[in-house]
Amino acid sequence: MTATPACTHEEHRRPAETRHDWSRDEAQRLYDRSFADLIFQAQGIHRQNFDPNHVETASLLSIKTGGCPEDCGYCSQSAHYETGVKATRLMDRSVVVETARRARDAGASRFCMAAAWRNPKDRDLDQVCDMVSAVKELGMETCATLGMLTPDQASRLHRAGLDFYNHNVDTSPEFYGRIITTRTMQDRIDTLAHAREAGLKVCCGGIVGMGEQIEDRLGMLMLLANLPYHPESVPINLWNEVKGVPVNDTASQPDPIALVRMIAVARIMMPKSVVRLSAGRQYMSDELQALCFLAGANSIFVGDVLLTTKNPQRDRDADLLSRLGIHSRLDTTGTAGNQPSAVAAT
Ligand code: SAM
Ligand code: DTB
Ligand code: SF4
DSSP states (O other): OOOOOOOOHHHHHSSOOOOOOOOHHHHHHHTOOHHHHHHHHHHHHHHHSSTTBBEEEEEEEEEEEEEBBBOTTTTTTTTSSOOSSSOOOOOOOOHHHHHHHHHHHTTEEEEEEEEEEEOOOOHHHHHHHHHHHHHHTTOOEEEEEEEOOOOHHHHHHHHHHHOEOOOOOOOOOHTTTTTTOOOHHHHHHHHHHHHHHHOOOOEOOOEEEESOOOHHHHHHHHHHHHHOOOOSEEEEEEOOOOOGGGGTTTTOOOHHHHHHHHHHHHHSSSSSSEHHHHHTGGGOOOHHHHHHHHHHEEEEEEBBBBSSSSSOHHHHHHHHHHHHOOOOOOOOGOOOOOOOOOOOOO
C-alpha cells in the first residue's frame, strides 16, 4: 500500500473535538449533507483519529443461550416468543476458553461473552469472572454482555480482567417502548454508568431496520454522543431476521445509502469511538461494507455465527478486507476456530 499524502483541506486539519451537546438539528443537518460532503467530512475525522486502513476483529460467543425473561421484540432468545432457539445452561469454562483460543487463532483480537439474562445472579457472575480471567490470559481483549449490572457486579468483572461491557440502548428513546417493555431506557443508562464507574470501557449501540424512522436512528446517536463519555465501541446492528418475534411485523431493511449516512454521522459525532458494523453483515454486499468502512466503520464481528444468527464466513471477510487494502488480524492467521452455536430459524 502507498502512504496517504497529508490532506490540505481545512476541514481535515482541525483536531476532532469530543462534544457532548449535539442537537437534533445539527444531527439532521449532518445527515442531510450531500453524500460526497458527508463522506469527505467523516473520512477526514476518521483519519485524524484512526488508521483508515485498519479494521478491528471481534468474536462473539453465546455462553448462555435463550430462555431470557426480557421481551426485546427483535430477539431470538426471549422466552416470550417461539423462535426455535433452545434454552441452554451456562457453558463450562473450559469450552469458553477453548472457543476463545480458536477465535484468537483464526484472527479475532477481542472476545465477547454474551448471556441471555435480565441480569446475572451472583453465583453465575463468579463463573463468568473465572471465564473472563482465563480469556484475558490468552492475550485477548475481553468483553461481556450479561444484561443489567449492579455497581458491585461491574467492579467484580473489572477486577477479573474484563475490558469492555456491552449494553446497548438499541434505539431512540421515542421508539424504545415499541420494542421493549420489561426494562426501561433509564435502566440501561444506569447499567452503563455502573460499568463506567467501575473502570470498564463501554460498548453501546443499537439496531437499525426494526421499522424506526431516520429521526430515531439520529435520536439514538444523539443519546450516545451526549453521554458524559462516548462509548469506546459503538456497535451498529442491522436487524438479523428471526422468525416468531414481533419486530417481523414492523421491520424494513434500511436503504443502504441511509445506513452509510448513519455510520458517517456516528463517526462525526463520536470521533474517537470504534464503530462496529455488527449484526446483519450477511445481508450486505461487499460494496456496501466498503462504503461503511469509508464512512468510518472500523470494526467487525468475525466467525460464521453471531449468537444465534449467521455472520459472513471468515474467508469472505478476509478476501473483502484484502481487496480493500485493509489490514486486520485476519491477515496473519489461518482458518481454524469458528464457534459452535444454535442458529435461529429465519
Ligand atoms: N442479554 C444481554 C442484553 O440484552 O443486554 C446481552 C445480549 S443481547 C443479544 C445484545 C444485543 O444484541 C442487543 O442489545 C441487540 O442490540 C443485539 N441483537 C439481539 N438480537 C438481534 C438481532 N436479531 N438482530 C440484530 N441485533 C440483535
Ligand atoms: C451487539 O451489539 N451485537 C452483538 C453483541 N452486541 C452481543 C449481538 C448480535 C446478535 C445478533 C443476533 C443473534 O445472533 O442472535
Ligand atoms: Fe434477553 Fe438480551 Fe435478547 Fe433482550 S436482547 S431478550 S435481554 S438476550
